[in-house]
Amino acid sequence: MPETVDVAVVGGGVIGLSVARELRLAGAGRVVVLEREASVGQGSSSRANGGVRAQFTTRANIEFSAFSIAELERLDAATGLLGFHQTGYLLLCGTEAGRDGLAEAFRLQRSLGVDARWLTPAEALELVPFLRPDGLLAATFHARDGFLDPHGVVAALRAEADRLAVEVATGTEVTAVEPAPGGGLDLRAGDRRMRAGVVVNAAGPAAGRFAALAGSELPVAPVRRNLAYVREPGGPGELIPMCVDLDTGVLIRREASGGFVVAWSDPQDPSSWDTTVDPRFLEQLAQRVGNRFPLLEDLPLDPRQCWAGLYPETPDHHAVIGRDPLVPALVHCAGFGGHGVMHAPAAGRAVAELVTLGGCRTFDLHPLRPARFAEGDLIVETAVL
Numbered sequence: 444m445p446e447t448v449d450v451a452v453v454g455g456g457v458i459g460l461s462v463a464r465e466l467r468l469a470g471a472g473r474v475v476v477l478e479r480e481a482s483v484g485q486g487s488s489s490r491a492n493g494g495v496r497a498q499f500t501t502r503a504n505i506e507f508s509a510f511s512i513a514e515l516e517r518l519d520a521a522t523g524l525l526g527f528h529q530t531g532y533l534l535l536c537g538t539e540a541g542r543d544g545l546a547e548a549f550r551l552q553r554s555l556g557v558d559a560r561w562l563t564p565a566e567a568l569e570l571v572p573f574l575r576p577d578g579l580l581a582a583t584f585h586a587r588d589g590f591l592d593p594h595g596v597v598a599a600l601r602a603e604a605d606r607l608a609v610e611v612a613t614g615t616e617v618t619a620v621e622p623a624p625g626g627g628l629d630l631r632a633g634d635r636r637m638r639a640g641v642v643v644n645a646a647g648p649a650a651g652r653f654a655a656l657a658g659s660e661l662p663v664a665p666v667r668r669n670l671a672y673v674r675e676p677g678g679p680g681e682l683i684p685m686c687v688d689l690d691t692g693v694l695i696r697r698e699a700s701g702g703f704v705v706a707w708s709d710p711q712d713p714s715s716w717d718t719t720v721d722p723r724f725l726e727q728l729a730q731r732v733g734n735r736f737p738l739l740e741d742l743p744l745d746p747r748q749c750w751a752g753l754y755p756e757t758p759d760h761h762a763v764i765g766r767d768p769l770v771p772a773l774v775h776c777a778g779f780g781g782h783g784v785m786h787a788p789a790a791g792r793a794v795a796e797l798v799t800l801g802g803c804r805t806f807d808l809h810p811l812r813p814a815r816f817a818e819g820d821l822i823v824e825t826a827v828l
């Protein structure tokens with residue numbers, strides 16, 4: 444006979460750990476996290492930049508951020524593990540179309556209680572004196588945004604999961620999923636056989652593959668994203684907001700220990716499992732970084748200090764949360780793109796309510812439902828970084 448569990452969470456990244464923790468807090472019975480790697484948090488979660496922002500363009504993402512920022516603040520205060528620097532995010536643009544988009548997003552954020560501010564170019568320069576202000580038309584800033592250590596988030600969630608008696612089984616890959624008699628799903632997990640009332644798909648970039656293993660379909664695909672670390676001479680400067688040049692898509696932040704982390708994503712990048720740094724990345728960055736951050740043009744970009752990882756992407760840049768239309772015992776919680784670390788608390792709460800209450804009360808999950816792809820009813824996030 445297989446061992447029985449109430450909920451099996453497949454994937455021990457930030458999302459799976461957050462889901463498991465919230466399930467136990469909501470009173471779910473036996474909860475097991477099944478992670479194929481030798482330890483948790485080794486997938487996309489280990490490659491993230493750690494950015495946290497409420498400055499999105501859709502209600503779903505803004506509400507997830509508002510909830511998550513409060514929880515990340517609490518977790519950091521309680522554990523001291525997150526290294527959460529609330530430097531704010533500064534969004535900058537120099538085109539009229541960009542300004543109109545920023546204004547619309549700003550109004551939506553304010554209407555949802557996010558205390559974003561509209562800045563003049565002079566105010567933006569006060570925050571980041573080395574900014575190139577030429578042609579700057581608009582800037583917004585939200586002081587509770589910032590950045591944190593993704594490994595710290597994994598460590599804090601893991602510690603809470605342990606405290607709440609979640610079983611975390613590492614080195615345990617789920618290789619088969621079948622319907623169980625009377626509902627639920629039977630899993631082959633490493634050398635274990637398991638019967639679960641509910642299975643949560645938190646397999647990150649592999650969530651599409653996992654859905655296929657369970658006999659369904661989910662359009663979550665891996666897309667490679669690159670980051671560079673740029674040394675600066677003279678030791679650590681003052682922290683600055685996470686700066687986003689919306690005209691080029693370049694994003695920079697200063698590390699607390701000095702130097703800058705710089706990112707740029709090519710929207711044309713195809714899906715790929717490759718996690719080596721894209722050889723074109725440094726050149727693409729060099730062409731764009733001077734638009735707002737000329738200081739960085741003069742600093743050495745060292746290819747040995749770049750890294751890459753996978754965004755778990757969906758066609759509309761929103762996560763997928765909800766029961767699978769074909770396999771109702773399967774709940775998806777995946778496809779977080781470049782927002783998975785910052786949205787992990789909200790994702791966990793959403794799934795816990797779905798499973799233990801039969802529906803989510805804290806968030807409207809309708810826009811995130813798995814069926815939206817087949818129905819052609821997508822919501823598109825344009826603030827994709």
Ligand SMILES: Cc1cc2nc3c(=O)[nH]c(=O)nc-3n(C[C@H](O)[C@H](O)[C@H](O)COP(=O)(O)OP(=O)(O)OC[C@H]3O[C@@H](n4cnc5c(N)ncnc54)[C@H](O)[C@@H]3O)c2cc1C
Nearest residue numbers: 454456458479486487488492494617647752782783784785
């Ligand atoms: C370069 C880069 C920068 C980023 N920057 C940010 C940022 O600034 N802010 C932000 O919020 N997010 C950022 N992200 C995105 C973020 O990292 C992801 O959205 C998030 O980590 C997704 O978490 P996850 O738990 O879904 O996936 P993962 O961390 O990949 O976890 C999924 C886990 O599932 C396991 N798994 C898969 N299949 C199976 C199976 N069959 N059986 C058992 N285990 C399985 C994997 O081993 C993995 O550990 C960035 C990502 C990258 C690559």
